[in-house]
Amino acid sequence: MRYNIVIIIFLFTIPCFSQVTSTVLDTVFLSADKLEDKSVGQPIIKISKALLKNYRPQLTEVLQFETPIYFKENGFGMVSSASFRGTTAQQTAVVWNGININSPFLGQTDFNLINTQNISEVLVRPGGGSSQFGTGAIGGVVYLNNNLDIDTENTHEIYTSYGSFNTKNLSTNHSISGAKTNLQIGLSYLDSDNDYEYIDSDQRNENGQFYNINASLNAAYKPNAKNSFSIYSNWFTGERHLSIIETTQTRNKYSDEHIRVLGKYQYNSGKNQSTVKLALINEKYRFYPDLDTSEGSNNGNGWTYIANYNYQLQLKKLLFNVGGEYNLATATGTNYDNVQRNTGSANVYLKHKLAKNFTYQATLRGELNEDYDSPLLFSVGTSWHPFVEYTLKTSISKNYRIPTFNDLYWPGAENPDLKAESSLQYELSNEIHLRNLKFTLTGYYNDIKDLIRWLPYSGDLWRPVNTNKVQSYGIETNLQYGISLGDHQFKINTLYSYTVSKNKETDYQLIYVPYHKATLGVSYKIADFSARLNTIYTGEVFTYSNNNPDTVLNDFLLTNLSMNYAFTKNRNWIVGGGVNNLFNTNYETKAYRPMPGTNYHINLTLKL
Amino acid sequence: MIRKFIKFSTLSLAVLLGFTSCDDSDDPEPLPKGDFENGYIVSNEGNFGSPNSSITFIDSDFLQETNTVFSSINGGNLGDILQSIAFDDDYAFLVVNNSNKIEVVNRYTFNSVKTITDSIELPRYAVVENDKLFVTNSGKQSVEVFDANSFEYITQIALNKTVEEIKEDNGKLYVMNAAWGYGNEITVIDASTNAVIDSVTVGDGLNSMEIEDGILYALHSTGITKVNTSTNDVIGEIAFEDGLSSVSKLEVEDDYIYFISGSKIFKYATDVTSMANTELLDTQVNDASWFIGYGFNVVNDKLFYTDVKGFTENSEVKVYDLDGTLITSFSAGIGANGVYDND
Numbered sequence: 001m002r003y004n005i006v007i008i009i010f011l012f013t014i015p016c017f018s019q020v021t022s023t024v025l026d027t028v029f030l031s032a033d034k035l036e037d038k039s040v041g042q043p044i045i046k047i048s049k050a051l052l053k054n055y056r057p058q059l060t061e062v063l064q065f066e067t068p069i070y071f072k073e074n075g076f077g078m079v080s081s082a083s084f085r086g087t088t089a090q091q092t093a094v095v096w097n098g099i100n101i102n103s104p105f106l107g108q109t110d111f112n113l114i115n116t117q118n119i120s121e122v123l124v125r126p127g128g129g130s131s132q133f134g135t136g137a138i139g140g141v142v143y144l145n146n147n148l149d150i151d152t153e154n155t156h157e158i159y160t161s162y163g164s165f166n167t168k169n170l171s172t173n174h175s176i177s178g179a180k181t182n183l184q185i186g187l188s189y190l191d192s193d194n195d196y197e198y199i200d201s202d203q204r205n206e207n208g209q210f211y212n213i214n215a216s217l218n219a220a221y222k223p224n225a226k227n228s229f230s231i232y233s234n235w236f237t238g239e240r241h242l243s244i245i246e247t248t249q250t251r252n253k254y255s256d257e258h259i260r261v262l263g264k265y266q267y268n269s270g271k272n273q274s275t276v277k278l279a280l281i282n283e284k285y286r287f288y289p290d291l292d293t294s295e296g297s298n299n300g301n302g303w304t305y306i307a308n309y310n311y312q313l314q315l316k317k318l319l320f321n322v323g324g325e326y327n328l329a330t331a332t333g334t335n336y337d338n339v340q341r342n343t344g345s346a347n348v349y350l351k352h353k354l355a356k357n358f359t360y361q362a363t364l365r366g367e368l369n370e371d372y373d374s375p376l377l378f379s380v381g382t383s384w385h386p387f388v389e390y391t392l393k394t395s396i397s398k399n400y401r402i403p404t405f406n407d408l409y410w411p412g413a414e415n416p417d418l419k420a421e422s423s424l425q426y427e428l429s430n431e432i433h434l435r436n437l438k439f440t441l442t443g444y445y446n447d448i449k450d451l452i453r454w455l456p457y458s459g460d461l462w463r464p465v466n467t468n469k470v471q472s473y474g475i476e477t478n479l480q481y482g483i484s485l486g487d488h489q490f491k492i493n494t495l496y497s498y499t500v501s502k503n504k505e506t507d508y509q510l511i512y513v514p515y516h517k518a519t520l521g522v523s524y525k526i527a528d529f530s531a532r533l534n535t536i537y538t539g540e541v542f543t544y545s546n547n548n549p550d551t552v553l554n555d556f557l558l559t560n561l562s563m564n565y566a567f568t569k570n571r572n573w574i575v576g577g578g579v580n581n582l583f584n585t586n587y588e589t590k591a592y593r594p595m596p597g598t599n600y601h602i603n604l605t606l607k608l
Numbered sequence: 609m610i611r612k613f614i615k616f617s618t619l620s621l622a623v624l625l626g627f628t629s630c631d632d633s634d635d636p637e638p639l640p641k642g643d644f645e646n647g648y649i650v651s652n653e654g655n656f657g658s659p660n661s662s663i664t665f666i667d668s669d670f671l672q673e674t675n676t677v678f679s680s681i682n683g684g685n686l687g688d689i690l691q692s693i694a695f696d697d698d699y700a701f702l703v704v705n706n707s708n709k710i711e712v713v714n715r716y717t718f719n720s721v722k723t724i725t726d727s728i729e730l731p732r733y734a735v736v737e738n739d740k741l742f743v744t745n746s747g748k749q750s751v752e753v754f755d756a757n758s759f760e761y762i763t764q765i766a767l768n769k770t771v772e773e774i775k776e777d778n779g780k781l782y783v784m785n786a787a788w789g790y791g792n793e794i795t796v797i798d799a800s801t802n803a804v805i806d807s808v809t810v811g812d813g814l815n816s817m818e819i820e821d822g823i824l825y826a827l828h829s830t831g832i833t834k835v836n837t838s839t840n841d842v843i844g845e846i847a848f849e850d851g852l853s854s855v856s857k858l859e860v861e862d863d864y865i866y867f868i869s870g871s872k873i874f875k876y877a878t879d880v881t882s883m884a885n886t887e888l889l890d891t892q893v894n895d896a897s898w899f900i901g902y903g904f905n906v907v908n909d910k911l912f913y914t915d916v917k918g919f920t921e922n923s924e925v926k927v928y929d930l931d932g933t934l935i936t937s938f939s940a941g942i943g944a945n946g947v948y949d950n951d
Contacts, residue, residue, distance in 0.1 A: 074657075245657075245658070245659045245685075245688060246659060246685075246687060246688065246707045246709075248707050248708045248709045248723075248725050248728075249688065249706065249707055249708055250706075250708060250729065250730070250747070511920065544920060544921040544922070545917075545918070545920035545921050546917075546920075546921040546922075548921060548922065591658060591660070592658045592659055592660060592685070
């Protein structure tokens, strides 16, 4: 029945097609840090603004469908942590406009607390990146970018959607540009009862409701060719109840608030370029163990201050960078007695076009701090382009994950010998580029050591120590293909990853790391109508560290379908709708946390 | 479907066995009370935030074990954190801490009888006395009282203090007002009137307690305090020597005191005057886990020590005789925290 409806909608809408194309303007990008330019040797997955709109506002879903990353969600919209190339939740770095925003409290990012509606694009770079982006860039880097384009057309866009489980979403984005300026304002509101029924059960998701607000303000001012100023800011606040697994359980909730501000000044005189960045990050949370009272609530409030200077020398075939950064991270709260972490770091970057078809880059980063040992980080990447159609990339890097505030400052648990987790990584990629086809095949090997765990050390005292070793290796393939048949345009993007991630002592695969993951995205467009089908396959994952076959989470296939139609004379109204989990798959990404079955949403966009 | 089949087959088997025993002998043998008698019950608390607490049953010869007993018999999940189990003649009361409930089952068939939730908030331990079920209710710092036969809610005994273990002796209930290494008090309640009648102060860092032959033994951070349960007076103190510390899980059986410190099991006669830092045995559990010593019980002249393996896989229960010789070991569910006799 459901499929019939879909087909009927499909058939009915076909006659209404007409052309809708977005003009790509040739603009000057004042990117916070152009990731593409600094990634010699490593392929990047680019997720455009248009593609982001196809997904729910939380960062989890888009990455789940567009990258090899596995997400473990404590039920829909709840805490979501990443496993990238078989690494732990703290070993994926999330970078916002060049600034690492992994939480100092937990060392990781909750991907359901990152809103994608006010950013320009998401770039995902698998593999090591610590010498550029700091802690956690072991499995890979997720890069959130705001592009500030001066001297462009003004745009205004209002998007609203309503969906199953009383899910309401509103977002607006405005870009106002002058000859020397650009101002971007974005706002997003998301609210859901999130009370979905569990499939094949009489239970439903209880106490899972959440809402959040995201606002961003970004601006650039470029008075002349030499000077440019820019500021990026983002504010997020939200409240999330933590879904319960049994109706008798105590209901509780979490509130989160994040503020990020980055100011940047750049002076450019031909070969020389100096960049000064100042950034401020505030992260607040409060846990309410009982809904009715704030008694017994547990909170944390962390401030991070960053000052960064970077000098760049650009010659004809050589680019050289040297920079320094000071980072002060502080926290107060229930378990943090005004703790402080001072870190100073220096980095060198070199990019050299050695021959017409061969470029390499090298980075070096050293860090000084008083609380733990930090390794010297480096990376070397090469790109060889023997034919137009083929590129061979290689990369070797040393990466790290620094201890969290809990690891460092838990009263009585200080370990003077604590080191950062570190990894040595090798990677080789083949890229084949034909007219309308792009194919990438990457193999990697990652040796991770000194994983931090809390162990008993004397009597009932515990402290963090560097213990486990993990070996991960695998392949990633990606195929993109575009074809036009008359007025019909098709785009196919498919990805497969095979991941082995073993505890070196026991030889068991790490829990919540699927061996296999595959994605397929097919988009179709004719005239004013477009449709998109996204499917992912996630292989089974172990939930017991001894790889007990009785307690695995089964593999699953998850499919989303969405459609959009632009109307009115200027094509500035777009109406759309979508079905998520089309085949009502009963799946979990975390044990005992069922995810929603088939659900629907409709949306309306106004573009000015 | 499968569960129904298991239920049905168990029933058929029980019926069949019943008939067989009638045929085989003229002497009326007692009918089997259920599949889970004459053995040991292991409570597995499961992972916090997951409903995967479970029951393991193993027969008295350690030959045959059954896992996830509750779920197999009743369907569904047992709940989130099975903290402890209390028994009376017919029933087992499964105290499911983070599910805010007590699951009442037939102790031999494990068929579900009732789910008690009235006033229950983060329950810890329970005991049956005077046909009443007394539950320490940490969310409300109280003891909740239920009829042990009808399971109707009777009343709340508000203590406004930490509540943890509860033991009975001679119509009196002893409630430990200490947990997580803090506290030194025990509240005494009259089981017939539900009234607080006394309180006893013992050593700091009160961890666990046991009652044998009219004496309450209270294990704390520096030793064991002995309390006479007729008068509720402190009658003695046995101190640790040579830096013995981080002790937990007191058991007193047949004039011997047992407890653990990390991976080590200690044993002393009840009449010693001090306790030297010499273990009976070291279980050698040095798994990379902070949960060393999660479960320890002395049952039927055997020592049971659980190795929860960091809560990331099934636990191992090691069984020793009273002299510390390893008899056997068997696997239980996630987070095995206690072993109980079911004869």
